[in-house]
Amino acid sequence: MDAEDEEIQKAAVMANAHSFISQLPDDYSTEVGQRGVQLSGGQKQRIAIARAILKNPPILLLDEATSALDSESEKVVQDALDKAMQGRTVILIAHRLSTVINADMIAVVENGQVTETGTHRNLLDSSKFYNNLFAMQNLNPVHESRDTSSSPEPANTQQISPKEIEQAKEPREPDSQLKESPKHEEQERGKSAIFFRIWFDLNKRDFGRIALGSFAAACSGISKPIFGYCIIAIGVAYYENNAKREVENYSIFFSIIGFLSLFSHTVQHYFFGMVGEKAMTNLRRALYSGVLRNEIAWFEKPENNIGPLTSRIINDTSMVKTIIADRMSVIVQCISSILIATIVSMVVNWRMGLVAWAVMPCHFIGGLIQAKSAKGFSGDAAAAHSELVALASESATNIRTVASFCHEDHILRKAKISLENPRRKCRRESIKYGIIQGVSLCLWNIAHAVALCVLTPAFQTLDRKTEIEPAIPEDSNLDRIKGSIEFQNIKFNYPLRPEVTVLNNFSLQIEAGRKVAFVGPSGAGKSSVLALLLRFYDPMEGRILIDRKEIREYNLRWLRRQIGLVQQEPLLFSSSIKANICYGTDGASETEIVEVSREANIDEFISNLPDGYETVVGEKGCQLSGGQKQRIAIARTLLKRPAILLLDEATSALDAESEKSVVSALAAINLRNNGGILSKTTQITVAHRLSTIINSDTIIVMDKGEIVEIGSHSALITASEGVYSRLYQLQSLAGEYILHTVALEMRIQQGHFKNP
Numbered sequence: 001m002d003a004e005d006e007e008i009q010k011a012a013v014m015a016n017a018h019s020f021i022s023q024l025p026d027d028y029s030t031e032v033g034q035r036g037v038q039l040s041g042g043q044k045q046r047i048a049i050a051r052a053i054l055k056n057p058p059i060l061l062l063d064e065a066t067s068a069l070d071s072e073s074e075k076v077v078q079d080a081l082d083k084a085m086q087g088r089t090v091i092l093i094a095h096r097l098s099t100v101i102n103a104d105m106i107a108v109v110e111n112g113q114v115t116e117t118g119t120h121r122n123l124l125d126s127s128k129f130y131n132n133l134f135a136m137q138n139l140n141p142v143h144e145s146r147d148t149s150s151s152p153e154p155a156n157t158q159q160i161s162p163k164e165i166e167q168a169k170e171p172r173e174p175d176s177q178l179k180e181s182p183k184h185e186e187q188e189r190g191k192s193a194i195f196f197r198i199w200f201d202l203n204k205r206d207f208g209r210i211a212l213g214s215f216a217a218a219c220s221g222i223s224k225p226i227f228g229y230c231i232i233a234i235g236v237a238y239y240e241n242n243a244k245r246e247v248e249n250y251s252i253f254f255s256i257i258g259f260l261s262l263f264s265h266t267v268q269h270y271f272f273g274m275v276g277e278k279a280m281t282n283l284r285r286a287l288y289s290g291v292l293r294n295e296i297a298w299f300e301k302p303e304n305n306i307g308p309l310t311s312r313i314i315n316d317t318s319m320v321k322t323i324i325a326d327r328m329s330v331i332v333q334c335i336s337s338i339l340i341a342t343i344v345s346m347v348v349n350w351r352m353g354l355v356a357w358a359v360m361p362c363h364f365i366g367g368l369i370q371a372k373s374a375k376g377f378s379g380d381a382a383a384a385h386s387e388l389v390a391l392a393s394e395s396a397t398n399i400r401t402v403a404s405f406c407h408e409d410h411i412l413r414k415a416k417i418s419l420e421n422p423r424r425k426c427r428r429e430s431i432k433y434g435i436i437q438g439v440s441l442c443l444w445n446i447a448h449a450v451a452l453c454v455l456t457p458a459f460q461t462l463d464r465k466t467e468i469e470p471a472i473p474e475d476s477n478l479d480r481i482k483g484s485i486e487f488q489n490i491k492f493n494y495p496l497r498p499e500v501t502v503l504n505n506f507s508l509q510i511e512a513g514r515k516v517a518f519v520g521p522s523g524a525g526k527s528s529v530l531a532l533l534l535r536f537y538d539p540m541e542g543r544i545l546i547d548r549k550e551i552r553e554y555n556l557r558w559l560r561r562q563i564g565l566v567q568q569e570p571l572l573f574s575s576s577i578k579a580n581i582c583y584g585t586d587g588a589s590e591t592e593i594v595e596v597s598r599e600a601n602i603d604e605f606i607s608n609l610p611d612g613y614e615t616v617v618g619e620k621g622c623q624l625s626g627g628q629k630q631r632i633a634i635a636r637t638l639l640k641r642p643a644i645l646l647l648d649e650a651t652s653a654l655d656a657e658s659e660k661s662v663v664s665a666l667a668a669i670n671l672r673n674n675g676g677i678l679s680k681t682t683q684i685t686v687a688h689r690l691s692t693i694i695n696s697d698t699i700i701v702m703d704k705g706e707i708v709e710i711g712s713h714s715a716l717i718t719a720s721e722g723v724y725s726r727l728y729q730l731q732s733l734a735g736e737y738i739l740h741t742v743a744l745e746m747r748i749q750q751g752h753f754k755n756p
């Protein structure tokens with residue numbers, strides 16, 4: 001291990017990232033996918049912290065940098081940061097007070113102004129606002145918890161009967177749909193002649209246009225041999241008696257041919273151009289929807305990152321236009337030239353005509369060589385292009401990280417390197433290409449016809465059969481689901497990381513309308529459970545049932561419309577707030593939009609903006625704070641009135657007060673089913689902040705892909721050695737809190753505060 005690796009490892013150990021990294025298949029060299037998609041939220045944060053520690057800056061800014069960490073990880077990271085940053089400045093921004101509690105100075109910021117400053121203890125003594133915040137985040141179940149006493153759930157009781165587990169263990173016939181090997185089908189289709197496929201989705205009228213264009217191209221083709229013939233005829237005519245007249249006639253004939261070529265070339269390019277453009281657009285559209293049809297795992301493969309995908313959708317498809325618009329017309333032109341030249345040469349000198357035909361195969365071979373060289377040449381250019389596009393898009397998306405690490409030069413160097421190899425290769429290729437061009441110039445056009453064989457990647461993507469078919473079965477004319485969920489013996493690993501088992505024999509039953517929460521250390525598999533429910537991935541073993549029916553039997557699009565998901569980093573689109581809230585729910589009324597915004601505690605903020613709901617939020621919602629984005633995403637999901645609501649750290653960027661009102665609004669959400677009967681939404685919440693989930697009906701504690709504890713908050717904290725009670729103690733800073741509460745209550749009694 002060299003010194004640099006050692007430094008990296010040291011930083012990772014400090015950021016509590018080393019243990020999980022060393023368990024990855026390729027250790028520190030493991031690819032994490034675009035924007036770290038192959039890592040959990042907490043793992044991403046720990047790597048980012050390691051990166052910051054490695055930079056060793058005099059000033060460190062941490063903006064909600066540990067919000068996705070479980071309390072234990074957060075504590076380790078904070079201790080490490082305390083050590084690493086001794087004598088230097090650290091500015092922490094956090095909603096979770098346990099994150100800032102040890103800061104030398106805490107500044108309370110309200111409406112862009114620092115309203116109070118002090119240490120945690122000073123502020124507890126002096127600030128009503130801080131006290132309120134603290135009180136809201138504490139985990140005392142006495143006042144807030146639902147009445148769980150009526151049905152206390154003992155720890156470690158999964159709601160699933162042994163019979164059902166046995167049933168679930170029985171080997172199932174693999175889904176007939178899954179039996180087909182998509183790869184095989186792909187290969188079969190790949191064999192179908194690409195030449196016939198470039199005329200993508202064209203109709204009869206387009207073929208009429210091609211016929212007209214071909215006729216014009218044939219006329220253009222005739223002009224060249226006729227021109228050759230006339231030149232020879234004029235040469236002969238000079239020696240005739242009526243030379244002047246003959247030459248005049250040929251001159252007029254030349255002019256006519258000139259005008260005819262002008263006309264035929266225009267018509268030829270017009271029609272072929274139009275058809276080429278249409279075929280390209282059709283192919284692009286089909287390819288785009290083909291791409292969107294694929295399952296999530298497909299997008300995580302390196303060859304399907306943004307760069308290669310853009311290149312396939314833009315470059316490969318534009319090849320279709322080039323072939324139809326430029327090459328095909330020229331090919332027709334050449335064929336007509338060859339035919340006419342043959343006829344003319346046969347008439348003038350049949351022996352010469354036969355010789356010309358005899359050498360024709362050499363020209364074809366030249367054309368083939370040229371096509372092969374064209375393939376190598378353009379292939380490298382495309383690869384270089386896609387790598388650069390990926391780099392540009394990733395750095396533009398993460399521009400804040402790039403800028404804060406002053407990484408611009410590094411990125412430019414990377415861009416240069418990504419272009420260097422292909423450039424060297426291209427130089428060699430271009431010399432080769434030039435030589436081959438020279439040799440086979442005469443059949444340049446035909447070479448491009450052969451180049452059709454190079455178009456495969458676009459069609460491969462188009463033909464790929466998605467492993468999770470979104471529209472089968474077609475029948476989606478079902479009632480709304482009620483929302484009961486059952487996981488039966490689920491075993492799961494991510495397709496790109498088969499060595500790591502993420503969920504192991506995971507079984508759980510959730511009744512419709514219940515509020516269930518997942519907690520546990522970072523990387524335990526909580527988000528993966530949600531991903532499986534939405535069928536972003538299918539499990540390797542086991543079944544998932546919704547309303548007692550396996551989720552594979554539902555039309556996926558229909559099913560996903562019944563499920564709402566709010567994630568920690570919600571993606572907003574560069575349009576108005578209203579459009580963002582309505583995203584995915586057509587025809588929502590103004591009243592409904594305002595109603596869900598109120599439920600998400602964002603209506604007041606929106607109404608105070610100059611353009612209200614019409615305010616444009618900027619690319620990815622960059623003109624909003626993290627908490628505002630989260631609340632808009634919650635409103636967007638609420639508008640769907642989902643039967644199942646999945647909240648994955650959905651309120652982590654909210655301050656305690658906002659979170660409290662959002663969580664209680666979410667708890668009260670009802671959905672109206674088809675029969676007009678009100679029934680409750682099933683809610684699954686993933687959160688590290690225990691105050692978010694304390695009132696859930698059932699709390700599931702996960703570790704290493706397994707359920708280790710299950711029960712209500714009150715039941716779980718009684719198991720003093722349990723994972724949950726440890727988390728609880730860590731987060732509530734229980735000892736200090738109890739003391740503080742007592743002190744606070746005494747002060748209330750003494751009339752210090754009216755309503756803390």
Ligand SMILES: Nc1ncnc2c1ncn2[C@@H]1O[C@H](COP(=O)(O)OP(=O)(O)OP(=O)(O)O)[C@@H](O)[C@H]1O
Pocket residue numbers: 037038039040041042043068070300494495496497502520521522523524525526527528529
């Ligand atoms: N797309 C992916 N490809 C490969 N591995 C993945 C992918 N997504 C997550 N993982 C891995 O699966 C494991 C479980 O991740 P998951 O996101 O479910 O954890 P989590 O409990 O939600 O963690 P956190 O609390 O940090 O969000 C982690 O080890 C993670 O690295």
